[in-house]
Amino acid sequence: MSAGPCIEMSHGGGGRIMHGLIQSVFIRHFDSAPLRRGLDAALLSLPPGRPALTTDAHVISPLEFPGGDIGSLAVHGTVNDLAMVGARPLCLTAAFILEEGLPLATLEAIVASMAAAATAAGVEVVAGDTKVVERGHGDGIYIATTGLGVVPPGVDVGGIPLRAGQQVLLSGPIGDHGVAVLSRREGLDFETDLESDSAPLHDLVAAMTAVAPWLPALRDPTRGGLAATLNELAWAGQVGIRLDERAIAVRPDVAAACELLGLDPLHVANEGRLICVCEAADADPLLAAMRAHPLGRDAARIGEIIAGPPGQVDMQTRLGGSRVVDWLAGEQLPRIC
Amino acid sequence: MSAGPCIEMSHGGGGRIMHGLIQSVFIRHFDSAPLRRGLDAALLSLPPGRPALTTDAHVISPLEFPGGDIGSLAVHGTVNDLAMVGARPLCLTAAFILEEGLPLATLEAIVASMAAAATAAGVEVVAGDTKVVERGHGDGIYIATTGLGVVPPGVDVGGIPLRAGQQVLLSGPIGDHGVAVLSRREGLDFETDLESDSAPLHDLVAAMTAVAPWLPALRDPTRGGLAATLNELAWAGQVGIRLDERAIAVRPDVAAACELLGLDPLHVANEGRLICVCEAADADPLLAAMRAHPLGRDAARIGEIIAGPPGQVDMQTRLGGSRVVDWLAGEQLPRIC
Numbered sequence: 074m075s076a077g078p079c080i081e082m083s084h085g086g087g088g089r090i091m092h093g094l095i096q097s098v099f100i101r102h103f104d105s106a107p108l109r110r111g112l113d114a115a116l117l118s119l120p121p122g123r124p125a126l127t128t129d130a131h132v133i134s135p136l137e138f139p140g141g142d143i144g145s146l147a148v149h150g151t152v153n154d155l156a157m158v159g160a161r162p163l164c165l166t167a168a169f170i171l172e173e174g175l176p177l178a179t180l181e182a183i184v185a186s187m188a189a190a191a192t193a194a195g196v197e198v199v200a201g202d203t204k205v206v207e208r209g210h211g212d213g214i215y216i217a218t219t220g221l222g223v224v225p226p227g228v229d230v231g232g233i234p235l236r237a238g239q240q241v242l243l244s245g246p247i248g249d250h251g252v253a254v255l256s257r258r259e260g261l262d263f264e265t266d267l268e269s270d271s272a273p274l275h276d277l278v279a280a281m282t283a284v285a286p287w288l289p290a291l292r293d294p295t296r297g298g299l300a301a302t303l304n305e306l307a308w309a310g311q312v313g314i315r316l317d318e319r320a321i322a323v324r325p326d327v328a329a330a331c332e333l334l335g336l337d338p339l340h341v342a343n344e345g346r347l348i349c350v351c352e353a354a355d356a357d358p359l360l361a362a363m364r365a366h367p368l369g370r371d372a373a374r375i376g377e378i379i380a381g382p383p384g385q386v387d388m389q390t391r392l393g394g395s396r397v398v399d400w401l402a403g404e405q406l407p408r409i410c
Numbered sequence: 411m412s413a414g415p416c417i418e419m420s421h422g423g424g425g426r427i428m429h430g431l432i433q434s435v436f437i438r439h440f441d442s443a444p445l446r447r448g449l450d451a452a453l454l455s456l457p458p459g460r461p462a463l464t465t466d467a468h469v470i471s472p473l474e475f476p477g478g479d480i481g482s483l484a485v486h487g488t489v490n491d492l493a494m495v496g497a498r499p500l501c502l503t504a505a506f507i508l509e510e511g512l513p514l515a516t517l518e519a520i521v522a523s524m525a526a527a528a529t530a531a532g533v534e535v536v537a538g539d540t541k542v543v544e545r546g547h548g549d550g551i552y553i554a555t556t557g558l559g560v561v562p563p564g565v566d567v568g569g570i571p572l573r574a575g576q577q578v579l580l581s582g583p584i585g586d587h588g589v590a591v592l593s594r595r596e597g598l599d600f601e602t603d604l605e606s607d608s609a610p611l612h613d614l615v616a617a618m619t620a621v622a623p624w625l626p627a628l629r630d631p632t633r634g635g636l637a638a639t640l641n642e643l644a645w646a647g648q649v650g651i652r653l654d655e656r657a658i659a660v661r662p663d664v665a666a667a668c669e670l671l672g673l674d675p676l677h678v679a680n681e682g683r684l685i686c687v688c689e690a691a692d693a694d695p696l697l698a699a700m701r702a703h704p705l706g707r708d709a710a711r712i713g714e715i716i717a718g719p720p721g722q723v724d725m726q727t728r729l730g731g732s733r734v735v736d737w738l739a740g741e742q743l744p745r746i747c
Contacts (some may be wrong), residue, residue: 087634088738113494114464127451128503130541157450166465168554217505217554297424401425
């Protein structure tokens with residue numbers, strides 16, 4: 074079976090062939106007015122509110138995994154970073170680093186998936202760039218996305234300091250994304266029906282800020298998992314965090330895979346979960362709003378902010394003991410996002 | 411001689427080691443308030459005007475070249491894409507794809523160069539991301555930058571259709587960047603004191619829009635060179651363009667290197683030049699404004715828009731003949747930006 078036409082160095086050379094690729098793949102699928110206009114930069118109109126800007130590089134391997142691919146992941150990852158400051162995502166830029174020899178059909182499938190994810194999230198791809206590197210460099214395709222959004226007037230996420238008594242909420246079970254990706258890694262095949270949780274979270278966040286427009290913190294626990302995200306929060310806020318292990322949901326498939334691979338689910342990446350630190354009085358209304366949303370159905374209160382030790386995350390275990398939840402010291406799961 | 415500490419997979423793993431790299435290299439050098447705040451997205455305040463957004467991936471080889479490196483190039487390339495719609499650049503995001511084994515000293519030198527170029531151009535790096543790929547993937551370092559700027563009220567670039575009689579201006583000699591990079595390519599060493607023209611053009615553009623706030627077109631002739639840029643303009647505007655070869659400056663070193671390598675300077679990349687299409691009445695005041703600026707000292711009128719054939723670029727040669735200036739058909743100079 075032939076792989077069909079492939080990316081060649083000339084697709085990044087700035088000549089007629091690159092121009093053709095941009096027209097026939099990128100502009101055709103993304104189909105936004107700024108892209109069609111073809112200026113060096115997209116001209117935008119922003120609604121009222123505070124602009125928010127974020128960027129991500131995506132180097133996931135394999136390019137496709139149960140529940141998504143590098144294209145949908147790139148959109149969700151960037152949309153979610155905007156959502157984590159309370160912003161409504163408006164538009165994306167996408168820079169592609171393609172490896173010579175990448176089948177054009179693979180590129181087109183990924184671009185189509187990215188376009189569909191962007192449409193579903195209500196964002197437009199307004200600017201792009203394409204570079205080609207020689208065979209053996211790169212890894213099929215890397216995608217760097219940048220997102221621009223606007224925090225609606227009245228919403229403030231991250232402006233209130235963390236302090237003892239605030240509650241920590243989690244929107245659903247952890248570890249699905251990392252385990253779904255690993256299940257497709259060469260040499261690591263294991264049986265699971267599990268899909269990545271990759272999803273855009275801005276709509277869930279809008280439902281939450283409608284109930285509690287001032288939130289001390291929102292984070293999506295991606296690389297490094299829940300453990301890294303909470304350690305970062307505790308470190309930045311100079312507070313302690315106490316978790317209740319019984320409240321942190323882990324699907325049986327994820328628990329079994331982690332057991333098999335020697336991983337701690339607290340360190341495994343998620344791409345469609347969020348944690349929220351809220352004032353104690355807001356916890357119940359927020360949980361109700363989250364549970365009423367499809368992406369927050371299994372939301373739970375998983376812990377609280379405590380005075381200290383500053384920067385430390387503790388967990389009361391299922392068995393009634395207590396342990397420190399540390400950052401991942403070294404490497405655990407490379408190329409997961 | 412030891413290369414010193416190098417990038418390891420754990421530098422991208424989301425744990426304590428990644429956190430340390432971000433603090434000790436990226437936040438230390440870029441040192442902007444949004445980066446220090448450490449939210450998932452930077453919160454911005456924009457001045458009045460129309461927001462403009464652009465993105466670029468940079469995969470240049472070698473990473474350092476006479477007159478710059480991948481870091482300064484990334485800043486200039488993105489600043490210039492904003493300048494080409496008349497925008498004042500405000501801030502950048504930077505996503506790094508690092509190869510396992512990259513010396514930390516190389517990364518730090520590039521980040522320092524990028525920070526210096528950003529400061530010189532008056533822009534802040536407000537958000538970033540770091541991924542690490544296994545040794546043999548990637549190529550030391552790839553950088554994707556996105557720029558956000560604002561087109562000042564009253565400025566309009568690209569809003570006026572191209573039509574016969576408009577003039578084409580060029581800000582300086584062509585081909586310096588491409589030849590400077592090639593001079594450092596393995597196996598291509600040749601003697602030259604030439605430096606890349608890589609430079610931020612927004613200040614030159616501001617001087618130009620002060621004289622002529624409505625411009626039919628501004629472009630920086632990067633990949634594919636002057637030939638690709640003019641063909642793209644002619645194609646998009648459905649007009650013809652007639653060039654005067656005698657007016658297009660090429661430095662003797664560039665001409666000699668192109669002769670040696672079998673290249674046409676019209677196809678060689680530039681990173682600090684611009685072309686401007688203007689109304690005939692604006693040409694002299696614009697040239698005067700350009701020549702008064704250090705980056706436009708050698709500005710010249712190099713041609714004009716003609717009725718057709720639509721999409722075609724012709725050139726009156728030095729010898730009095732005429733030839734078609736086509737896009738580059740295939741690949742000529744990969745990894746030049």
